[in-house]
Amino acid sequence: MSKTEVTLDKLSSLAKRRGFIYQGSEVYGGLSGTWDYGPLGLKLKKNIENLWWRTFVDERHDMYGVDAAILMNQKVWQASGHMETFTDPLVECGNCKARFREDHLNSEVCPVCGKADSMGESRQFNMMFETTIGPVNPRTTFVEKSKSSSGEVEQKISFKELPTSLVYLRPETAQGIFTNYKNVVDSFYPDLPFGIAQIGKAFRNEISPRDFVFRSREFNQMEIEYFIREDNWEAEFATWQSDIKDFLIKQLGLDSDKLHEEDVVGDELAHYSKKTIDFNFDFPHGSDELLGLAYRTNFDLKNIQDNSGKSMEYRVKGSDDSFIPHVIEPSFGLERALMAVLTSAYREDEVEGKTRTYLALPEHLAPIRYAVSPLLKNKPELVDKAREVYKLLHDKHPGRVMWDDSGNIGKRYRRQDEIGTPECVVIDFETIEDDGKVTVRNRDTTRQKRTLPEKLD
Ligand code: ATP
Secondary structure: OOOOOOOHHHHHHHHHHOOOEEEOOHHHOOOOOOEEEOHHHHHHHHHHHHHHHHHHHHOOOOEEEOOOOOEEOHHHHHHHOHHHHOEEEEEEEOOOOOEEEHHHOOOOEOOOOOOEOOEOOOEEEEOOEEEEOOOOOOOOOEEEEEEEOOEEEEEEEOOOOOOOOEEEEOOOOHHHHHOOHHHHHHHHOOOOOEEEEEEEEEEOOOOOOEOOOOEOOEEEEEEEEEEEOHHHHHHHHHHHHHHHHHHHHHHOOOOHHHEEEEEEOHHHOOOOOOEEEEEEEEEOOEEEEEEEEEEEEOHHHHHHHHHHOOOOOEEOOOOOOEEOOEEEEEEEEHHHHHHHHHHHHEEEEEEOOEEEEEEOOOOOOOOOOEEEEEOOOOOHHHHHHHHHHHHHHHHHOOOOEEEOOOOOHHHHHHHHHHOOOOEEEEEOHHHHHHHOOEEEEEOOOOOEEEEOHHHOO
């Protein structure tokens, strides 16, 4: 079976058609940079997320999980440097007023109106979303009720000036880990090295969200802060680098030819990092960052200690040796991982003279493990037996078995191919009249075999 060049259009239209990913708020014309996950996209996302958690947290003995609040005290972002430095360079076209991230423009010509040399001065734009906590938003319209002689009257008071209490939607999950480091140490007193992991939403007011879910304004991160002794950072970094590569290729099934590790140098290196490797992937729109692995020194814990006045030191058990641990940070974006999985799995080939599209997803990631069909849906004896088989498989794979009896069998296969279902199980007359065996049709080879349903994994 040959692999196919996959474009963003092909990927996003399959994702929409088959119930993986829809544009956010689509019914009202959409909201740029937001995406809604349909039944199959949600399953795929959860499968990736659960696999990540199992591999990097549950199967290890040195990891702890946390789930911190999205809204955090604004001091967190002052101390971390995000208030000052979490910015992208913004330029505006003097002609059509469209705004762009300066480093994403690759010519002097405005991509919207086509005018040359029309970009104004570059300004630094902070990407954190602001909101206020408590009923203290100066923009709130308050409604007050007062009694008049003729009864109760509603009076609207707009733009009441009240003190603001500014908070930010977190732009990364990492700070929710750092701010809980001391809590975890006090509760569990783990030996060093140990890690704290978190999966959750992050928000960035990207200047120009684009490339399907690749650059969104609301997305999920899967992050780990791995606390180590400073003198050991190179060895720890190398181990993480190789564990991540294994995960991407062996567990997520990414095409290894499309994966590139790149040393981040110079201005590109984040202010907190002494070494960063970006794992880039050849997405349909080009090679771009899938995830980052950074040696963040003790920058964050030291800042927290300096700004909170609370000690972040770790004391080695049974000794007076204490210090602020250093940190290795693997930082995955869940949506980018999902997009890389879809890109690697997308295939087109020819079956019976027609182009067929299918997703060659690894079996453990496929949203649906088996589709079960009666050959004909108007034959009660076939339907009854198929229901029995459906139940048997559903008990083994809760939520991952689909009942599919619409259209003819060829159409059902095509539909299941497109959503990456590894095997379709069909109950026909031979099943009920002869040997009890069902037809099992393989997605990748399209070959069929007959087997007893009890023998299916
Ligand atoms: P980029 O350079 O692409 O903007 P970044 O270097 O700012 O990304 P990090 O701050 O290192 O990204 O965030 C860690 C991970 O979070 C990224 O590798 C990516 O997987 C994910 N991520 C970051 N921004 C976005 C976004 N806007 N949409 C989806 N995922 C994102």
